[in-house]
Amino acid sequence: MDDVTDFPPIYVTVDVVVLTIRDDQLQALVIKRRSAPYKGKRTLPGGFFRQSEGLDEAARRELREKTGIDIAPLHLGQLGAYGKPQRDPRFRTVSVAYLAILPKLSEPQAGSDAATAQWMPVDQLSSRRLAFDHDEILADALDRVRAKLEYSPLAAAFCDPTFTIADLRRVYEIVWGRELDPSNFHRKVSSAEGFLVPTRQTRSLGRGRPARLFRPGKAQLLHPAILR
Amino acid sequence: MDDVTDFPPIYVTVDVVVLTIRDDQLQALVIKRRSAPYKGKRTLPGGFFRQSEGLDEAARRELREKTGIDIAPLHLGQLGAYGKPQRDPRFRTVSVAYLAILPKLSEPQAGSDAATAQWMPVDQLSSRRLAFDHDEILADALDRVRAKLEYSPLAAAFCDPTFTIADLRRVYEIVWGRELDPSNFHRKVSSAEGFLVPTRQTRSLGRGRPARLFRPGKAQLLHPAILR
DNA sequence: CAAATAGTGTCTTTCAGACAATATTGT
DNA sequence: ACAATATTGTCTGAAAGACACTATTTG
Helix, strand or coil, X not given: CCXXXXXXXXXXXXXXXXXXXXXXXXXXXXXXXXXXXXXXXXXXCEEECCCCCCHHHHHHHHHHHHHCCCCCHHXXXXXXXXXXXXXXXXCCXXXXXXXXXXXXXXXXXXXXXXXXXXEEEHHHHCCCCECCCHHHHHXXXXXXXXXXXXXXXXHHHHCCCCECHHHHHHHHHHHHCCCCCHHHHHHHHHHCCCCEEEEEEEECCCXXXXXXXXXXXXXXCCCCCCCC | CCCHHHCCCEEEEEEEEEEEEECCEEEEEEEECCCCCCCCCEECCEEECCCCCCHHHHHHHHHHHHHCCCCCHHHEXXXXXXXXXXXXXXXXXXXXXXXXXXXXXXXCCCCCCHHHEEEEEHHHHCCCCECCCHHHHHHHHHHHHHHHHHHCHHHHHHCXXXXXXXXXXXXXXXXXXXXXXXXXXXXXXXXXXXXXXXXXXXXCCCCCCCEEEEEECCCCCCCCCCCC
């Protein structure tokens, strides 16, 4: 490594793509900027990184401060670093992006920027809508979450603590953007070792046979995978 | 985003995990440190990030400066950001790690730190051998490359411009650490659309039937995947 | 010829996808 | 009973793993 004095420091930020399902749509949490640059435009929640904290820790803190949401570390994963030279017009920054998945119950709550935080369907954010390079970060997040549904039990993170197989299927259908055969889906998730733990409860929607409720299992990798 | 003046800048570095296959072993490029901290210990090649360059660009430059190797951007991918508070005892750093794959022909060459660059088998670097948090970065790189062999044509990046199916199989065997059935492997890679482009040449090893030589195809994703 | 390596074919099992059939509820 | 949803079963085809077999070279 070279001598540190030759290289000026760079501002490091953390940005978080928070995804949930609301109104049968995949939605992301965005914040409306109140100052220049990009005043009035939307961004991903995020902020500067502090000296004393690790990256994951910073992501959790930002999410908590901006939205009042305290997410389990389990459902927070790093996406990568973004550092194109002109990504912030003010000064040189590198942003470390995170992906967080929440069940639909949560609303943006109290917090420093809470007044400006809102959920928006990702379909309405698909291109050239967010400030900085946040469109690119969001696109990468969507690629990531679509891929992770295949081989990880991530889909359960979109659901309440107990959920039916139909709930889980709706998650896959909404994230992947296509319908799945209910019977084949049922067979596949049921046979994936450690994905679903049956409970003794059922849930009725008023019409039709009540569905069994499940809890997430301990598996970190699905085998066999639920292929797109 | 908050007011910038509240947050001290942080040093951003780039570290590169360069992998190749030499002597039938997966090997990584490491550099022996010539100054404190960790004097005499080995690290991954890397250095400070410059104001004017993008992250990918910085990774290529570091690799070129430290080793004389000019890698195609195609075979250079970001692993992620590492930012535990105490990862560098001197000051607060965040490192963006990259993974680079090279065919075995390359030797560490001229460059500022070339004298101290060397290839080492990853089996001999498996734990607590590298300075800073580079053991962790290397472990993540190995996870990544093992996974990528399944669904991407990355294995060809370990090979010369033309290669036989047996060459390719040795890559999988060495990276995954287990033997594969030659006939099943042949069938699988041959049927993966766009993975291999046949040439009219063959190559003889002196004994046995000569093998056909192939070039890498255009596919970015293997279908079906070559599962572990 | 034998030895060695390359490549093909066959069989069994697993799993995906299409879709039929059965089960259990509310109206 | 009927509509609606949940769940199980059946069939077909794709692909994996084990392994027998054929092909083409050198010694």
